Amino acid sequence: MKPAAFEYIVADSVEMAVASLAQAGDAKIIAGGQSLVPMLNFRLLRPSVLVDINRIPNLAYVREDGGVVRIGALTRHHQLETSPVIARHFPVLTEAMAHVAHLAIRNRGTIGGSLSHADPAAELPMMALLLDAELRVVSASGARAVAARDFFRDALSVDLAEDEIVTEVVLPKLPPNTGWGFAEVARRSGDFALAAVAVTLTLSDGKIAQARIAMTGVAPTARGGTEAERLLIGQRLDDGVDSDVIEAVRAATEPPTDLHASAEYRRHLVGVLAGRALAAAWGRA
């Protein structure tokens, strides 16, 4: 399996990258390439131009900026996995990163690439929803910000025009008294999730004041913002999670059937995982 021929452009700035995209009709950005190159090797994609952004300086960083943490689009998964800033402010993301593929892929794959690719079973789109990320998107005609909840449209489909690239992911810091939970089942460590759930619970006066639940592997896109989040407000989870919460999680899914698992299995599984993740978050809040 070898890719079809393409013209190769090394961008040394975001401006050059988006200008190259605007010029060629069917150009693709290559960042880590860990999803793109298999598609090229299979010739599922045959772009005439590849614009390589790996050599753009200052696009891989994790830095605190007041109430937010800014992550450069070229930040590799392994950098996120091992970032002390992420571990301090978003331990749920540190936990999730250990589930992203394998070390050799984490060494190369990037957050901007994973979010732009939007695999229905990937962890990072789920984490972007959970953590209410805002994406900075740039084209030759300017920059805009888009909320993660508006970004993921369908399987492998996002709110990104052909001449736009994601340059930064902004995560608002979590409020105090917030606990987190993460639960995933995959066939093999590092494989795409059959189902995964990530949650945060923020307490006030010993009760849940805000709940966020995001999941992946159980719909064409990562899902968040479900009815289950509203049901949890005002609750305590000392005696476990109410079955109506679990059912609300399940009701928000449209799981696929494939050779790894049936839709029915995935729907059951996501409820079990939500229960575990919520219990863990309650324990940590």
Added chain:
Amino acid sequence: MSTRDITVTVNGAAHRHAVEPRLLLSDFLRGTLGLTGTHVGCEHGVCGACTVLLDGDSMRACLMFAVQADGCRVETVESLGRIGQLNPLQQSFHEHHALQCGFCTPGMLMTATDLLKKYPLATDDEIREGLSGNLCRCTGYEHIVAAIRAVVKERT
């Protein structure tokens, strides 16, 4: 077909070649440089047989183009040791019968080299997780885990 001149330092030696942009790093190493220690299994990032170190970090050579390695340092399995002078990891594979047909071995060795550098590998579970991106179709995983375990013990 347009080509591009690249210089890649492979196992300490600089190699300058004109390559087509679509040439995979794995094919550059094997076909252009004749370094056939790097094996090619699936060519879509699943099997791990082509794992090499790029600037010290393990990567799938089939998921990169040779042009992207321009100016970079690549280490392949040939860099680890030689017959009669195996490095400690290779020696441990030898002693623990950690290879049967040997096809996955270069990828296992390069992956383990990076794992040993980055993770404590305190438990066998952690070693297994680390190896989960490398397929051994002889299914000889037990011996591979034992070989890496022995190296971890040796270094502590």
